[in-house]
Amino acid sequence: MNLRYAPPAGRSWNVLVAECPSRTSLARIANKWTAMVITVLENGPMRFGDIRSALEGISAKVLTDTLRDLERDGMLTREVYGEIPPRVEYELTPLGRTLIEPLAVLCRWAEQHIPEVLAARDAYDDR
Amino acid sequence: MNLRYAPPAGRSWNVLVAECPSRTSLARIANKWTAMVITVLENGPMRFGDIRSALEGISAKVLTDTLRDLERDGMLTREVYGEIPPRVEYELTPLGRTLIEPLAVLCRWAEQHIPEVLAARDAYDDR
DNA sequence: CTGTATCCAGAAGGATACTG
DNA sequence: CAGTATCCTTCTGGATACAG
Numbered sequence: 705m706n707l708r709y710a711p712p713a714g715r716s717w718n719v720l721v722a723e724c725p726s727r728t729s730l731a732r733i734a735n736k737w738t739a740m741v742i743t744v745l746e747n748g749p750m751r752f753g754d755i756r757s758a759l760e761g762i763s764a765k766v767l768t769d770t771l772r773d774l775e776r777d778g779m780l781t782r783e784v785y786g787e788i789p790p791r792v793e794y795e796l797t798p799l800g801r802t803l804i805e806p807l808a809v810l811c812r813w814a815e816q817h818i819p820e821v822l823a824a825r826d827a828y829d830d831r
Numbered sequence: 832m833n834l835r836y837a838p839p840a841g842r843s844w845n846v847l848v849a850e851c852p853s854r855t856s857l858a859r860i861a862n863k864w865t866a867m868v869i870t871v872l873e874n875g876p877m878r879f880g881d882i883r884s885a886l887e888g889i890s891a892k893v894l895t896d897t898l899r900d901l902e903r904d905g906m907l908t909r910e911v912y913g914e915i916p917p918r919v920e921y922e923l924t925p926l927g928r929t930l931i932e933p934l935a936v937l938c939r940w941a942e943q944h945i946p947e948v949l950a951a952r953d954a955y956d957d958r
Numbered sequence: 959c960t961g962t963a964t965c966c967a968g969a970a971g972g973a974t975a976c977t978g
Numbered sequence: 979c980a981g982t983a984t985c986c987t988t989c990t991g992g993a994t995a996c997a998g
Binding site: 889 | 971972973
């Protein structure tokens with residue numbers, strides 16, 4: 705496993721290799737905002753404001769940045785409707801949809817294991 | 832547990848609620864270093880130096896911080912052996928082991944979908 | 959309504975030197 | 979070997995104001 709980064713000539717992309725682009729990709733998907741955005745979009749297209757309301761507490765700037773990054777990496781599409789007031793809808797691509805289940809699992813893990821995590825934290829801080 | 836937020840009776844914790852502690856927990860596990868550390872520890876205890884070698888490019892400081900946070904949240908244990916030179920081993924707890932599969936899936940996703948992501952990125956940048 | 963443009967504080971993370 | 983300590987740079991993300 706101590707191989708130097710060699711792809712794309714070969715086939716073995718590897719997040720453990722510092723220069724491998726898969727590590728950048730991992731950083732993008734292993735991210736709390738990404739997990740929440742993808743999860744929230746699973747049921748179909750949503751408007752900017754509705755996403756922002758769903759992800760309670762996110763700023764407009766951060767949501768804009770997150771959505772743009774996800775669009776750039778092909779995980780969602782952005783459609784602007786020429787209406788007044790403006791309407792913009794975001795929708796997962798097939799590629800983005802393959803992330804729904806993995807990221808939903810993470811969100812559920814965080815929710816389901818809160819008692820254990822908080823207990824462990826208290827125990828650690830008490831010593 | 833001294834919480835500023837508790838889910839309403841009969842309901843579950845929810846990462847979409849800003850003050851819910853599950854969001855902090857999500858931030859910790861939805862993180863590239865966490866994903867790599869957990870994945871690398873799946874086969875059993877490992878020494879600090881071996882983990883650092885496996886996660887090519889991580890600094891001692893960042894690895895120390897990451898391991899301490901994971902220990903604090905009950906996902907791994909840290910055992911110090913009174914030897915010269917020192918030996919310290921990190922091992923996943925049962926709680927930590929429940930993260931192996933979800934996080935390994937993320938790492939595999941990042942590796943397997945690199946061609947699509949890079950293609951999408953090029954297409955986006957070209958317009 | 960859906961952003962952009964700034965500015966700024968704090969967190970994350972790297973480099974280097976050093977210790978038990 | 980397994981860290982600490984320190985310093986420094988970069989990135990993240992919040993606040994505010996404003997535009998189309």
